[in-house]
Amino acid sequence: MISSSKKLAGWQLLWQLICYKPKLYLIDTCFWIFIMGLPALPGLIIREFFNSLTGKAQFGLSPWAFIAGFVALNLGHILVIFIGRITKTQHRFTMRSLLRRNLLERLLNNPHAQIKVTQDDTENTVSQGEVISYFRDDAEHIEDNVAWISEIFGEGLFAVLSLVILLSVNIPMTLFVFLPLVGMVVIIQKAETRIKKYRQASRQATQEVTGILGEIFSSVQAIKVAGAEQDVLTYFRTLNDKRRERMVKDSLLKAILNSLFQNMVNFGTGLILVMASFLMQSGGNQLTVGDFALFVYNLSFVTGFFASVGGFMALYKQTEVAFERMAALISGASAETLVAPNQLYLQELGKSRKNLPRLEQPTENESHHLQSLKLSNLTYIYPGTHQGIVDINLQIQRGSLTVITGRIGAGKTTLLRVLLGLLPKQAGEIYWNNHLVVDPANFFVPPRSAYTPQIPQLFSYSLRENILLGLSKDDADIETALKMAVFEQDLAAMNEKLETLVGTKGVRLSGGQMQRVAAARMFVRQPELLIFDDLSSALDVETELTLWSRIFANTTEQGENPWTPTCLVVSHRRSVLRRADQIIVMKAGRVVAQGKFDEILADEQADWIF
Numbered sequence: 001m002i003s004s005s006k007k008l009a010g011w012q013l014l015w016q017l018i019c020y021k022p023k024l025y026l027i028d029t030c031f032w033i034f035i036m037g038l039p040a041l042p043g044l045i046i047r048e049f050f051n052s053l054t055g056k057a058q059f060g061l062s063p064w065a066f067i068a069g070f071v072a073l074n075l076g077h078i079l080v081i082f083i084g085r086i087t088k089t090q091h092r093f094t095m096r097s098l099l100r101r102n103l104l105e106r107l108l109n110n111p112h113a114q115i116k117v118t119q120d121d122t123e124n125t126v127s128q129g130e131v132i133s134y135f136r137d138d139a140e141h142i143e144d145n146v147a148w149i150s151e152i153f154g155e156g157l158f159a160v161l162s163l164v165i166l167l168s169v170n171i172p173m174t175l176f177v178f179l180p181l182v183g184m185v186v187i188i189q190k191a192e193t194r195i196k197k198y199r200q201a202s203r204q205a206t207q208e209v210t211g212i213l214g215e216i217f218s219s220v221q222a223i224k225v226a227g228a229e230q231d232v233l234t235y236f237r238t239l240n241d242k243r244r245e246r247m248v249k250d251s252l253l254k255a256i257l258n259s260l261f262q263n264m265v266n267f268g269t270g271l272i273l274v275m276a277s278f279l280m281q282s283g284g285n286q287l288t289v290g291d292f293a294l295f296v297y298n299l300s301f302v303t304g305f306f307a308s309v310g311g312f313m314a315l316y317k318q319t320e321v322a323f324e325r326m327a328a329l330i331s332g333a334s335a336e337t338l339v340a341p342n343q344l345y346l347q348e349l350g351k352s353r354k355n356l357p358r359l360e361q362p363t364e365n366e367s368h369h370l371q372s373l374k375l376s377n378l379t380y381i382y383p384g385t386h387q388g389i390v391d392i393n394l395q396i397q398r399g400s401l402t403v404i405t406g407r408i409g410a411g412k413t414t415l416l417r418v419l420l421g422l423l424p425k426q427a428g429e430i431y432w433n434n435h436l437v438v439d440p441a442n443f444f445v446p447p448r449s450a451y452t453p454q455i456p457q458l459f460s461y462s463l464r465e466n467i468l469l470g471l472s473k474d475d476a477d478i479e480t481a482l483k484m485a486v487f488e489q490d491l492a493a494m495n496e497k498l499e500t501l502v503g504t505k506g507v508r509l510s511g512g513q514m515q516r517v518a519a520a521r522m523f524v525r526q527p528e529l530l531i532f533d534d535l536s537s538a539l540d541v542e543t544e545l546t547l548w549s550r551i552f553a554n555t556t557e558q559g560e561n562p563w564t565p566t567c568l569v570v571s572h573r574r575s576v577l578r579r580a581d582q583i584i585v586m587k588a589g590r591v592v593a594q595g596k597f598d599e600i601l602a603d604e605q606a607d608w609i610f
């Protein structure tokens with residue numbers, strides 16, 4: 001079942017995909033009509049050829065003329081196949097890209113930090129690695145189905161023409177042709193549940209393998225430090241074995257069905273040929289040698305088409321599974337979102353490449369200016385647990401430094417994530433300048449707010465690209481931001497300066513360097529609210545202190561730089577706590593103390609902070 005408020009059948013979703021590029025689809029279909037249909041024409045030549053040998057030809061042409069016609073037709077066929085392959089590739093790529101684009105957009109817009117699948121009212125978390133299987137296998141399967149529609153349409157058209165020719169040769173014999181088709185429809189209906197079950201299972205197993213691969217690569221160090229290589233490999237093998245078993249079942253069923261269809265068709269053909277031989281033996285002019293040759297030749301088109309229909313019906317059932325899986329991944333949105341027409345900026349056949357649109361720059365206005373931020377009874381409990389945050393009340397004033405502290409697992413990160421909309425709050429309100437924030441995920445973005453998580457993410461691009469991420473700012477602004485992030489000495493040591501490639505394909509930055517580059521990424525945007533999750537985990541005391549003093553050196557409404565950042569940070573460091581305008585102490589998801597450093601220190605519960 002496609003989990004969406006508006007359920008569209010698989011064929012309706014396929015139709016919407018087709019409607020995305022109707023011209024390209026039509027051109028491609030025309031080529032495939034020729035590709036599938038051209039081989040039908042030599043049948044007529046073959047009849048004339050054999051009839052001319054037995055003296056029963058309608059046209060008085062020499063056998064060489066027929067051979068020349070035969071060769072010309074086949075050369076034409078090769079040419080059409082060549083062009084058809086180009087249009088097919090373009091169309092296939094467009095279909096796959098649209099599905100992937102829409103899926104990605106939906107996942108990025110999902111305010112949850114975790115990707116989840118919802119199926120049959122149960123929710124399961126999906127790892128980043130697992131998502132690969134949706135983008136790769138399911139999208140490609142749907143693409144296969146769209147491509148096959150135009151091929152089967154071409155095949156069908158010529159099967160009908162061939163059928164007309166067969167009927168003109170011999171009606172009773174032709175009716176036998178339909179027997180295998182009836183059998184196929186019955187088989188597909190009987191096997192539907194199994195086809196879908198095996199496809200679901202094999203996709204799930206593939207997803208688990210890509211999932212564990214992603215986790216292994218992102219935790220290499222942890223695995224090595226724990227000496228868990230062997231255990232991890234054993235588990236990986238178990239998942240691979242499971243996948244192999246399920247894939248074999250899925251592929252075997254597909255192969256069995258295909259061979260069943262092919263053999264039914266072959267059996268039917270055999271029966272027809274036996275009938276034909278009786279007719280020819282019985283004398284009279286019922287069937288000439290040419291008619292027989294034409295019948296046999298065209299018969300393969302009709303029966304081949306029927307075999308394709310069987311395969312197509314099985315493929316369609318698997319396509320429904322692909323749509324169901326993708327729809328479960330974007331639960332909350334209609335499955336139609338997957339096939340919605342959106343601009344892809346792909347180079348079209350015979351046209352020059354389309355320019356990518358300029359990225360929208362964040363625009364600032366008075367309403368973005370932070371005067372006060374208020375959290376009221378904010379609550380979030382991780383599903384199926386008792387962990388999270390409960391009834392958090394907090395008020396932050398413009399230009400202040402608020403430090404959230406508490407022991408490991410106290411709920412500090414959770415609080416930041418709920419505030420930012422990365423986790424969906426279950427109760428409570430957030431007010432920005434006394435205005436209720438309805439959609440935190442889209443509200444707490446630059447120029448209002450920026451966030452650096454505990455482990456920031458950098459891409460394998462240049463330092464400049466990592467800081468700007470599409471923002472339009474000049475090098476002087478980037479360097480100012482890097483200086484504020486105490487990165488100027490690191491930058492000076494880099495030969496390529498802002499062009500230095502960082503990340504897995506470039507210079508490997510230390511944890512502290514990554515955090516400072518991520519901080520510079522925030523600073524260059526000059527947001528009103530700066531949110532840091534534990535800078536102290538990777539920065540030494542001195543560097544962190546310099547960073548804070550540089551941030552607050554900017555806290556002035558006048559002068560050259562009128563930026564007044566407000567900071568909300570998680571930290572355990574005394575030097576930062578001392579500097580704070582207010583400290584929020586958390587324990588087991590609740591705020592247990594609040595105030596300035598001296599007040600907190602005087603609090604008898606303070607022992608579990610330090």
Ligand SMILES: Nc1ncnc2c1ncn2[C@@H]1O[C@H](COP(=O)(O)OP(=O)(O)OP(=O)(O)O)[C@@H](O)[C@H]1O
Pocket residue numbers: 382385387388406407408409410411412413414415
């Ligand atoms: N995805 C999750 N699912 C279930 N429980 C979670 C999840 N993430 C965190 N928790 C639990 O919620 C509680 C709060 O976690 P959180 O990460 O907010 O703590 P923290 O104070 O930031 O810890 P740290 O100082 O280690 O970063 C912990 O008990 C943690 O085990």
